[in-house]
Amino acid sequence: MNNMKKWLIISLFISIISIIGVMFYTLDPQTLESIRNIRLEFLLLALCLHLLSYLLWGLRTRSMCKFLGFDVSIPRAVEIVTSSTFLASVTPSSIGGEPLRVHLLGQENVPVGSATAVVLGERLLDGVLILVSAPIALHLFRGVISISGLNTLVVMGELLLSLTFLIVIYAVWHPHHTKKAFNYVIHRVAVITGKADSSRLERLTDKLDMVIDDFHSSMAFFVTKGRKGLFFGSVYTILFWIVEFAMVPVILMGLNQPPAIVISFAAQVLLMILLVLPITPGSSGIAELGATSLFSLFVPVYLIGIVVVAWRAFTLYLNLIVGGFVSFKILKDTEYLKDLMK
Incomplete structure (x- = not known):
């Protein structure tokens, strides 16, 4: 738990310092006037969009599980993905959310290998969409990114x-x-730690082999008989990112600015690529400074700080609040979270 608190504090500290820096360099009388004239209904709409993204994410998880032959209810799927946003917000590249989702899917009688296939499949669908969109985004920003x-x-x-x-x-x-590579690494670690003769080592490698076989079968099923699951997963992935990216245009409208839909979507595609880099917990600092640089191409300087603060409030702080509440109060899975963060 101490490690979790440490990562949370580091993530919040870096984020807050970055935001203070951005506000310091962009705050002027026009900023204060814009804040006084802000249209709160659009901020409420942005909040609703982010909450809708939780539902779309849960529907994606449910549909991919369903076509593997496992029934996960919509409310439970939404709980699972929402709870993972807390750990994702305090770990580099948001990698902490994946093991928790695999664990919680396992509680729904989804084998570890199949759960891993679903979770990694979702990550791959996100990655493919961003990679496909990146050349278009780079074309829109040609000659600007280098500067x-x-x-x-x-x-x-x-x-x-x-x-x-x-x-x-x-x-x-x-x-x-893959099994040979994992077994080699495990045995090397066991030798270094002096546990090479442990009976637990053999059980661990046998279990890992079963998980890899199950993962292989599930992923192979997705691209053969389970293509419907992959199709619906792709549809929900596209809808998820449209809803997430729509928050910035809505925030701009709340500040009485043109929504700049196309260019703001392109900027966020490039920003998502930056957030993949495992540099800081929750991509704190990288997200704020990257957003400042990219948003400055279509947002007036005096509003950049406000837009970044509002965007980060939804994508980081709301995830910490909602994800933390679901993880600790609804799912009551703190023991697993403690073990995961050790």
């Missing part, structure tokens, strides 16, 4: 997404090699 100094980070993010995609494809295509 802002984000081009190197964008390329690194794309490479990391592509590498992850290739590794998962290889793991699915060659499960035997």
Whole structure:
């Protein structure tokens, strides 16, 4: 629990310091006037959009489980994905949310391998959509990204997404090699820690082999007989990101600015690539500074700080509040969370 608190404090500290810095350099009398004239109904709409994204995410998880032959109710699926947003917000690349979703799907009688296939399948669908959209976004920002100094980070993010995609494809295509690689790593760690002769080691490797086989079967099913699950997962993925990206145009309308839908969507695609980089917990600092650089291309300077604060309030702070509440109060799964963060 202490480790969880540490990551939470670090994430919030970096985020708050970054926001203070952005506000310091962009605050002027026009900013205060815009705040006085803000249209709260649009901020409420942005809040509703983010809450709707939880539902779409849950529907995606449910549909992919359903076509693997496992029935997860809509409310439970929404609880599972919502609870994972807390850990995702305090771990680099949001990676902490995936193990928790696998664990909670396991409580719904979804085998670990199948649950892993669903969770990684969702991550891959997100990655594919962002990778496909990235060339269009880069075209819209041609000649600008190099000036802002984000081009190197964008390329690194794309490479990391592509590498992850290739590794998962290889793991699915060659499960035997994947098992050998994992077993080698586990045995090396066991030798270093002096537990190479432990009976638990053999049980662990046997269980891991079963999980990999199950994962392979589930992913193979998705691309053969379970293509409907992949199709509906793709539809929900597109809807999810449209709703998430729509928050920035709505925030702009709340500040009495043009929504700039196309360019704001393109900026957020590039921003999502930056957030893939495992640099800080919850991508704090990277998100605020990256958003400041990209949003400055279509948002007046005196409003950049307000837009970034509002956007981050929904994408980080709301996730911490809602995800934390669901994890600790509704799911009552604190013991697992403690173990996960050790």
